[in-house]
Amino acid sequence: xxxxxxxxxxxxxxxxxxxxxxxxxxxxxxxxxxxxxxxxxxxxxxxxxxxxxxxxxxxxxxxxxxxxxxxxxxxxxxxxxxxxxxxxxxxxxxxxxxxxxxxxxxxxxxxxxxxxxxxxxxxxxxxxxxxxxxxxxxxxxxxxxxxxxxxxxxxxxxxxxxxxxxxxxxxxxxxxxxxxxxxxxxxxxxxxxxxxxxxxxxxxxxxxxxxxxxxxxxxxxxxxxxxxxxxxxxxxxxxxxxxxxxxxxxxxxxxxxxxxxxxxxxxxxxxxxxxxxxxxxxxxxxxxxxxxxxxxxxxxxxxxxxxxxxxxxxxxxxxxxxxxxxxxxxxxxxxxxxxxxxxxxxxxxxxxxxxxxxxxxxxxxxxxxxxxxxxxxxxxxxxxxxxxxx
Numbered sequence: 001x002x003x004x005x006x007x008x009x010x011x012x013x014x015x016x017x018x019x020x021x022x023x024x025x026x027x028x029x030x031x032x033x034x035x036x037x038x039x040x041x042x043x044x045x046x047x048x049x050x051x052x053x054x055x056x057x058x059x060x061x062x063x064x065x066x067x068x069x070x071x072x073x074x075x076x077x078x079x080x081x082x083x084x085x086x087x088x089x090x091x092x093x094x095x096x097x098x099x100x101x102x103x104x105x106x107x108x109x110x111x112x113x114x115x116x117x118x119x120x121x122x123x124x125x126x127x128x129x130x131x132x133x134x135x136x137x138x139x140x141x142x143x144x145x146x147x148x149x150x151x152x153x154x155x156x157x158x159x160x161x162x163x164x165x166x167x168x169x170x171x172x173x174x175x176x177x178x179x180x181x182x183x184x185x186x187x188x189x190x191x192x193x194x195x196x197x198x199x200x201x202x203x204x205x206x207x208x209x210x211x212x213x214x215x216x217x218x219x220x221x222x223x224x225x226x227x228x229x230x231x232x233x234x235x236x237x238x239x240x241x242x243x244x245x246x247x248x249x250x251x252x253x254x255x256x257x258x259x260x261x262x263x264x265x266x267x268x269x270x271x272x273x274x275x276x277x278x279x280x281x282x283x284x285x286x287x288x289x290x291x292x293x294x295x296x297x298x299x300x301x302x303x304x305x306x307x308x309x310x311x312x313x314x315x316x317x318x319x320x321x322x323x324x325x326x327x328x329x330x331x332x333x334x335x336x337x338x339x340x341x342x343x344x345x346x347x348x349x350x351x352x353x354x355x356x357x358x359x360x361x362x363x364x365x366x367x368x369x370x371x372x373x374x375x376x377x378x379x380x381x382x383x384x385x386x387x388x389x390x
Contacts, residue, residue, distance in 0.1 A: 008187035010246065011036060011071075013199075015090045016179045019298050020198035020222040023181040027247040031087040034072040034214075036184055038196065040224045041066050064294045067221040069196060071182065075213035077252040078389065080344040085169050086389050090180045091217050095201040095280060096387065097174030097301075101129050105165045108133075111158035115141070115151040122146045130348060130388030132166035133159045135341050136260070137348035137390045139170075152336060152350060153262045153269075166343055168390040173382040177201070177282065177299050179222075185243040193240060198222025200299045202284040206337075206349055208276035210256040213339040213347070220286055222296050254345050260338040263310075265326060267334050268319040274369065275311040276337060278349050280304070280385055306384040307374035308335050308354055314361075314368040324370075327356040332378070343390065350386045351377040 011033040014023035023029075043064045051057055071091070078086040085100060086092075093100060107120040115138070117131070123146070130137050133155050142150040159165065177200060184194040202219035227240040261270045283302030288295070314320060326333050332353040340346040354377045359370035377384040 004186060004188075004191050010185045010243070010249075012183040012185070012244070013088065013090050013180055015093060016181055016198070019179045020295075022195065022197050022241065025181075025183060025241075025244060027244045029087065029090075029183075029244075030249055031091075032073055032076050032249075032251055032253075033088075034074065035070075036072075036182070037070045038194070038221075038224055039068045062294055064288060065223070066288075067196070067224050068219070069182070069199065069221055070216060070218040072214065072216050075215070075254045075339050075345070075347055077254075077345045080167060080390070088215070089169070089171070089389075091201060091215075092171045092204070092387055094178055094180045094199060095204040095217060095282070096171045096385070097177045098172045098382070101126060101170045101172065103129060103131060103165075103168045103170070105132075105167050108159045108161060108163045108165065109147070110161055111155065113154055113158060115154040116144075116148065117151055117159075118148045120147075123149060125149055128170065128172055128350070128352075128383060128386045130168040130170045130350075130386070130390060132168040132343065132346070132390030133163070135343045135346060137168060137338055137346055137388050139336070139348070139350045139386060139388070141352075152334060152352070153267045156260075156269075166390060168388055170386060170388040172386050173304060173384065175301070175382060177284075177301050179299060182221075183241070183243070189243075193227040193243070195225045195241065196221045196223075197225060198296065200282075200284055200286065202282050204280040206278040206339075208256070208259070208261075208278070208337055208339065209273060212253050212256045213259070214256075219282075219284060220296070222286075252345060254340040254342075258339070258341050260336075260341075262336040262338075263333060264319055264322055265331060265333050266322075267336065268322075270312060270319065272313040272315060272320070273310065274313065277309045277374075278337065278351075278385075279307050279309075279374065281306075304384065306351065306377040308351060308372075308377065309374045310335075310372045311362075312370055312372075314370050320370075323356060323372075324359065327358040327372070330355055335377075346390045348388050348390070350388075351384060352386075353378050353384075
């Protein structure tokens with residue numbers, strides 16, 4: 001009997017209609033994950049009854065269990081349309097909370113070098129929503145009127161009058177979080193297949209300027225179910241959910257050096273970024289301590305924490321000096337990273353108000369680097385962070 005190849009593995013994910021209610025998947029729900037780590041453990045408690053020896057007599061079955069997970073994936077291409085979303089969109093929605101906002105595109109009436117954008121008809125956009133042009137994503141910073149918006153930063157090449165903007169999909173935070181299901185299928189079909197139900201994303205990490213742009217989702221699940229010990233308790237099914245018919249799975253990975261960075265109280269494009277990490281933490285607490293159950297019953301999010309850690313080369317220009325001044329004065333700046341530069345392979349992350357930490361000077365190399373340790377984003381109501389694909 002041969003060993004099982006670690007590449008003979010396919011992942012799927014979808015949002016659940018209710019916590020722990022396993023989602024129904026199709027071939028379109030497949031995601032290009034790199035690695036899934038799952039840890040399912042029973043709560044270890046101490047028995048204090050006197051047994052007459054020093055031997056541990058064991059614990060009764062049916063105690064509380066905890067299931068933790070981490071899933072890693074890359075930024076990849078996706079079949080872009082006004083209705084479609086990236087395959088890993090359910091995980092971003094599980095991390096942020098709100099249903100995605102879709103912009104189908106629009107015809108440009110005029111665009112300014114300062115980021116003003118006018119449409120030939122009503123745009124229907126909201127503050128924080130993304131628009132796409134020429135392989136670039138920008139976010140609506142203000143609504144001027146029903147046909148005009150002000151963007152957080154100008155397009156590198158302002159779209160010409162009559163140009164048609166591409167579709168974009170935007171994920172924003174909300175107070176409550178939905179749950180997702182993650183399916184882990186292997187070849188051969190007789191191998192142990194796994195299913196994570198009630199997936200709650202506690203932390204989302206976006207890594208910039210590695211070999212590839214990378215996402216890491218981690219958190220807790222209600223339970224993990226496997227094909228070898230399945231007893232027909234998931235979604236009232238009498239057998240472990242079968243994998244959808246495998247279809248062609250074609251995508252491109254985006255190199256980690258491609259993209260843009262816009263920083264500052266008046267955003268300026270920076271070409272000196274060497275490393276960045278953007279982290280969202282939901283500080284989750286699952287409802288799992290009540291009498292009468294051994295599995296969590298729902299998701300209870302805590303206060304959201306959003307941070308940006310950035311390393312860059314120091315220069316003697318006003319934009320770089322402005323970041324240091326903002327850090328010293330504890331003044332907010334905006335932070336936007338665009339990952340990728342080809343339409344259908346672009347993602348952007350926008351934080352409207354970040355209080356930068358005073359940077360550390362790293363003079364141990366040939367060129368001086370500034371290291372901004374994790375700096376926390378702030379906002380009013382559910383607007384610290386926005387993620388978009390275009």
